[in-house]
Amino acid sequence: MDKENLLEIDNLFVSVDDREILHGLNLAVKPGETNVIFGPNGGGKTTLLMTIMGFPRYKVLSGKIYFKGQDVTEMPVDERARLGIGISFQRPPVVRGVKTRDMVLACLKQDDNDALVNELAERAHMTSFLGRDINSSFSGGEIKRSEMLQLLAQGPDLALLDEPESGVDLENIALIGELINEVLGKTHPIRERSRSGLIISHTGHILDYVNARTGYVLCGGQIICDGDPRDILNTIKEKGYQECVACLKK
Amino acid sequence: MFEEIKIRQEKAKAAEGKKAAIGADIDLTKFESQDTSKPKHVATSSIPQGDRNKILATGVTLDDVSQRSGTFVQIDNAPMHAAVTQDGIEVMATSEALTKYAWLKDYYWKAVAVDADKYTAHVESHNADGYFMRALPGVKSVFPVQACLYLARGKSIQDVHNIIIAEEGSELHIITGCSTAGREPGVHLGISEFFIKKGAKVTFTMIHSWSPETEVRPRTAAIIEQDGLFMSNYVIMRPVHSLQAYPSARCVGENATVRFNSVVVATPGSTIDLGSRAFLNAKGARTEMVARTISTGGDIISRGYIEANEPETKGHLECRGLILGDRGTIHAIPEIKGTRAGVDLSHEAAVGKIAEEEVEYLMARGLTRDESTAAIIRGFLKVDIQGLPAMLNEEMQRAVKSSEKELF
Numbered sequence: 001m002d003k004e005n006l007l008e009i010d011n012l013f014v015s016v017d018d019r020e021i022l023h024g025l026n027l028a029v030k031p032g033e034t035n036v037i038f039g040p041n042g043g044g045k046t047t048l049l050m051t052i053m054g055f056p057r058y059k060v061l062s063g064k065i066y067f068k069g070q071d072v073t074e075m076p077v078d079e080r081a082r083l084g085i086g087i088s089f090q091r092p093p094v095v096r097g098v099k100t101r102d103m104v105l106a107c108l109k110q111d112d113n114d115a116l117v118n119e120l121a122e123r124a125h126m127t128s129f130l131g132r133d134i135n136s137s138f139s140g141g142e143i144k145r146s147e148m149l150q151l152l153a154q155g156p157d158l159a160l161l162d163e164p165e166s167g168v169d170l171e172n173i174a175l176i177g178e179l180i181n182e183v184l185g186k187t188h189p190i191r192e193r194s195r196s197g198l199i200i201s202h203t204g205h206i207l208d209y210v211n212a213r214t215g216y217v218l219c220g221g222q223i224i225c226d227g228d229p230r231d232i233l234n235t236i237k238e239k240g241y242q243e244c245v246a247c248l249k250k
Numbered sequence: 251m252f253e254e255i256k257i258r259q260e261k262a263k264a265a266e267g268k269k270a271a272i273g274a275d276i277d278l279t280k281f282e283s284q285d286t287s288k289p290k291h292v293a294t295s296s297i298p299q300g301d302r303n304k305i306l307a308t309g310v311t312l313d314d315v316s317q318r319s320g321t322f323v324q325i326d327n328a329p330m331h332a333a334v335t336q337d338g339i340e341v342m343a344t345s346e347a348l349t350k351y352a353w354l355k356d357y358y359w360k361a362v363a364v365d366a367d368k369y370t371a372h373v374e375s376h377n378a379d380g381y382f383m384r385a386l387p388g389v390k391s392v393f394p395v396q397a398c399l400y401l402a403r404g405k406s407i408q409d410v411h412n413i414i415i416a417e418e419g420s421e422l423h424i425i426t427g428c429s430t431a432g433r434e435p436g437v438h439l440g441i442s443e444f445f446i447k448k449g450a451k452v453t454f455t456m457i458h459s460w461s462p463e464t465e466v467r468p469r470t471a472a473i474i475e476q477d478g479l480f481m482s483n484y485v486i487m488r489p490v491h492s493l494q495a496y497p498s499a500r501c502v503g504e505n506a507t508v509r510f511n512s513v514v515v516a517t518p519g520s521t522i523d524l525g526s527r528a529f530l531n532a533k534g535a536r537t538e539m540v541a542r543t544i545s546t547g548g549d550i551i552s553r554g555y556i557e558a559n560e561p562e563t564k565g566h567l568e569c570r571g572l573i574l575g576d577r578g579t580i581h582a583i584p585e586i587k588g589t590r591a592g593v594d595l596s597h598e599a600a601v602g603k604i605a606e607e608e609v610e611y612l613m614a615r616g617l618t619r620d621e622s623t624a625a626i627i628r629g630f631l632k633v634d635i636q637g638l639p640a641m642l643n644e645e646m647q648r649a650v651k652s653s654e655k656e657l658f
């Protein structure tokens with residue numbers, strides 16, 4: 001384990017419902033760094049983020065996950081959250097009766113702070129959703145904004161963002177980009193940045209708004225490629241993921 | 251008139267042994283029947299502080315009544331206190347109202363049948379007192395009117411007979427709390443008859459807080475005239491030995507509306523059989539019923555019945571139940587019956603556990619498993635009640651919150 005890394009994943013094998021999805025995955029994220037993961041549908045991207053967050057359905061068969069120098073492989077999801085990992089879900093559940101405001105307050109670890117909740121909600125254009133049941137009849141874009149609002153309140157050291165731009169119309173994508181930059185503390189000068197991000201993107205649109213340092217391709221349950229995110233994206237755009245798969249077979 | 255009373259008494263006598271259609275049978279002979287007692291007219295300050303605190307837990311405040319348009323307190327079978335602070339609102343003991351208003355006999359036992367079962371019969375044959383509340387035509391209660399029915403004497407039967415009349419175009423908001431002093435066995439029998447006249451609105455919020463040995467058999471019915479609205483909200487979260495109630499509303503005027511909301515928690519040892527029933531007997535009549543039930547080990551039957559007998563009627567019934575823990579049952583029995591073309595009735599029922607996915611979603615924000623579960627349960631019990639005055643909504647949430655602390 002490298003002390004320099006905020007997150008480090010060593011040779012991770014993961015199964016979901018008795019099916020092995022990740023087959024020996026390695027990855028590292030340094031403090032203040034944002035990386036992006038590309039990959040075809042079904043490649044295991046969501047599985048990777050859910051495993052890092054620690055959801056019990058995602059069973060680690062072997063390998064290790066280190067966060068802030070601690071082995072967190074067996075740590076429950078809520079402890080990981082409190083240790084500084086946050087996630088924006090691709091498809092979060094509706095929780096009837098639990099209001100968006102309640103979720104934001106939970107993320108803030110406060111019982112009551114309407115002023116702050118309102119201020120954050122305004123930034124995420126979510127003010128009118130605060131009194132609604134979380135995720136209930138939210139559109140694709142509203143779900144993403146709500147997830148970003150919660151991360152904004154939570155302020156994690158490592159933000160795991162699962163396709164933050166999918167289902168978001170072009171008008172709102174800039175807003176999502178802005179919110180991601182806020183969550184990642186990119187509004188601070190580079191030297192002071194300590195927050196890190198791992199962003200999954202199927203389309204790569206988000207790169208127009210958020211700077212990422214390294215790009216990875218996750219395919220068939222492994223990281224098969226890394227490099228400059230824009231170069232990777234261009235290759236994928238030109239040749240599709242077939243090229244990556246072919247590359248893997250070499 | 252005397253003839254009528256005689257017939258009623260005979261009917262009650264004949265029904266003395268008549269078991270209720272549903273619910274466990276209670277052997278009333280094992281309990282002491284209480285004597286009728288004249289209304290006492292004492293100051294609320296003379297009610298012991300300990301009892302006042304128990305009463306407060308049901309949303310009835312006796313220390314500061316500035317936020318209430320009227321107050322009524324009955325302990326066992328004796329009305330203790332009746333006061334009103336708003337013109338056009340009446341609050342008094344039923345016995346006194348019957349003396350004051352000769353016409354009241356046209357309402358007495360007119361919504362609930364005196365010979366429905368042995369419990370209605372017992373209330374009649376023991377000359378039960380209770381509260382009479384009335385809003386005069388066009389009068390709207392500024393603050394809620396509150397009533398408390400308190401069972402103090404152990405091993406006895408409390409009989410209550412309430413009559414509530416909202417005259418044309420009036421509005422009456424009522425909060426009632428029912429509670430008991432000790433942990434000794436006891437029986438509460440309560441008749442409540444509601445009459446909602448043309449264009450009138452009644453909201454009735456009832457919070458029950460009994461003991462593990464109490465048997466409760468309320469008998470409630472409402473008759474709603476044209477454009478009238480009856481909204482009944484019921485909360486029971488503390489232990490009870492057995493409770494069976496199936497309040498019934500008849501919409502007899504065009505566009506009459508009835509809504510029932512109930513929040514029920516059955517703890518281990520509690521058996522609760524609760525339902526709501528609506529008869530849509532006029533064009534445009536509507537009903538909505540929402541029941542949220544939780545078993546933490548007790549047994550719940552959650553009933554609903556909507557019968558639509560005229561066109562352009564609409565009804566929806568929702569029962570959702572959560573079973574927490576290893577024991578406990580929830581049996582949802584939603585029924586809908588249409589007897590004419592042009593009715594629109596639907597129901598949804600679900601009994602389950604808390605979705606693990608939802609718990610984990612909250613945990614991913616840093617809440618512990620227990621905190622997440624509690625937040626989801628709190629949300630489940632939070633029924634959004636449209637049209638209920640904010641103050642009553644708060645009382646209901648407060649009742650839910652205060653019991654919740656002991657439960658989860």
Ligand SMILES: Nc1ncnc2c1ncn2[C@@H]1O[C@H](COP(=O)(O)OP(=O)(O)O)[C@@H](O)[C@H]1O
Nearest residue numbers: 016017021039040041042043044045046047048
């Ligand atoms: N709930 C599930 N049950 C069974 N298989 C699943 C489940 N979720 C995902 N998978 C499978 O795991 C593989 C990886 O899925 P996922 O991690 O969602 O990929 P991605 O996010 O890259 O599209 C896919 O083959 C998918 O079908």
Ligand SMILES: [Mg+2]
Nearest residue numbers: 045046047090
């Ligand atoms: Mg995915």
